Amino acid sequence: xxxxxxxxxxxxxxxxxxxxxxxxxxxxxxxxxxxxxxxxxxxxxxxxxxxxxxxxxxxxxxxxxxxxxxxxxxxxxxxxxxxxxxxxxxxxxxxxxxxxxxxxxxxxxxxxxxxxxxxxxxxxxxxxxxxxxxxxxxxxxxxxxxxxxxxxxxxxxxxxxxxxxxxxxxxxxxxxxxxxxxxxxxxxxxxxxxxxxxxxxxxxxxxxxxxxxxxxxxxxxxxxxxxxxxxxxxxxxxxxxxxxxxxxxxxxxxxxxxxxxxxxxxxxxxxxxxxxxxxxxxxxxxxxxxxxxxxxxxxxxxxxxxxxxxxxxxxxxxxxxxxxxxxxxxxxxxxxxxxxxxxxxxxxxxxxxxxxxxxxxxxxxxxxxxxxxxxxxxxxxxxxxxxxxxxxxxxxxxxxxxxxxxxxxxxxxxxxxxxxxxxxxxxxxxxxxxxxxxxxxxxxxx
Numbered sequence: 001x002x003x004x005x006x007x008x009x010x011x012x013x014x015x016x017x018x019x020x021x022x023x024x025x026x027x028x029x030x031x032x033x034x035x036x037x038x039x040x041x042x043x044x045x046x047x048x049x050x051x052x053x054x055x056x057x058x059x060x061x062x063x064x065x066x067x068x069x070x071x072x073x074x075x076x077x078x079x080x081x082x083x084x085x086x087x088x089x090x091x092x093x094x095x096x097x098x099x100x101x102x103x104x105x106x107x108x109x110x111x112x113x114x115x116x117x118x119x120x121x122x123x124x125x126x127x128x129x130x131x132x133x134x135x136x137x138x139x140x141x142x143x144x145x146x147x148x149x150x151x152x153x154x155x156x157x158x159x160x161x162x163x164x165x166x167x168x169x170x171x172x173x174x175x176x177x178x179x180x181x182x183x184x185x186x187x188x189x190x191x192x193x194x195x196x197x198x199x200x201x202x203x204x205x206x207x208x209x210x211x212x213x214x215x216x217x218x219x220x221x222x223x224x225x226x227x228x229x230x231x232x233x234x235x236x237x238x239x240x241x242x243x244x245x246x247x248x249x250x251x252x253x254x255x256x257x258x259x260x261x262x263x264x265x266x267x268x269x270x271x272x273x274x275x276x277x278x279x280x281x282x283x284x285x286x287x288x289x290x291x292x293x294x295x296x297x298x299x300x301x302x303x304x305x306x307x308x309x310x311x312x313x314x315x316x317x318x319x320x321x322x323x324x325x326x327x328x329x330x331x332x333x334x335x336x337x338x339x340x341x342x343x344x345x346x347x348x349x350x351x352x353x354x355x356x357x358x359x360x361x362x363x364x365x366x367x368x369x370x371x372x373x374x375x376x377x378x379x380x381x382x383x384x385x386x387x388x389x390x391x392x393x394x395x396x397x398x399x400x401x402x403x404x405x406x407x408x409x410x411x412x413x414x415x416x417x418x419x420x421x422x423x424x425x426x427x428x429x430x431x432x433x434x435x436x437x438x439x440x441x442x443x444x445x446x
Contacts, residue, residue, distance in 0.1 A: 107276025119266035126259035
């Protein structure tokens, strides 16, 4: 198979693959990944658990109602439930009761626990969003890695085509006696080097596709085809970014910071709840009870019927319970001190998150300005190397330079193309990340 046939066949395979497979956009890749990612699902389970904890904290305001029943067989010396006198007899007895209690005052512990658990639930909601955003960034990185490697393959195929044309030219010149056999060997060596480079870039492309498939958890496919067109790089070169304005926007919606902010509020309410243990608590209690015993006899020394005993022994009570904590080994005060530390730690963690966010934005903006300058310079370099190679090609065809000079010019042109592609895609990823922190909808995470 000739090199030209090889290139045509490879291009045809890519074309056929594009027609036979779905073309995925970045939004579609992100949406699919979020729907099928196990870590996102696992974080959602944590969120559901905290939601149930919050709901139960609200239900804890309801009265506590318990029922009690027992059945006893007494043998030997035992207390007669009917008379309270010790008897030496075998008999059955049972008791039945229904009790209720309602907490009237507990230092507002339950109300503070409700508020704390609600803030924790909101924090776990933000944790789910954060996990989605992290996954979206990984998908975006894998997506553009594929586009970069596709560009490498295209550039290497272009270089391979040039090398094939030069090889054919040198071969004809050698046959006519216008070039030495050594020139043909140089052309063949360069041709084989370009063939190897195409294979290496194809392998890199396959690996980057595997990475994206794994991030998406797209297990039924072994290949993926992406949209062929991207937004022009020129759009990324316009305007300047303001660090302070971006930080103020990002501070208000970035899930990691919002989650920690909720945890600070939760820790504060937990501190208030722990202080409630230092105050007296008041509860209302009420209950119903009755009993049955075989020792309960009527005038004929017969056991009073079960239903009659339940009716005769029926009793009810209503009362209040006051509990005053005195020392308890100072455990309550120790709990308050521990919760104060937890509250301070939560605030410090929030400051750490804010600091890391600010520093990240600093790096993104500085990198963005650097990449813009690099891209403009690398674009000019591509144009210059392309012109230098075109001149070298013409001079080589006229026999004014040797094969080594031509191949050096070609390789410099190829390197310039690859560097320009890499810088351009890095700029696009960096700018998309900045747009995310500006609150722009670059991901479809819903």
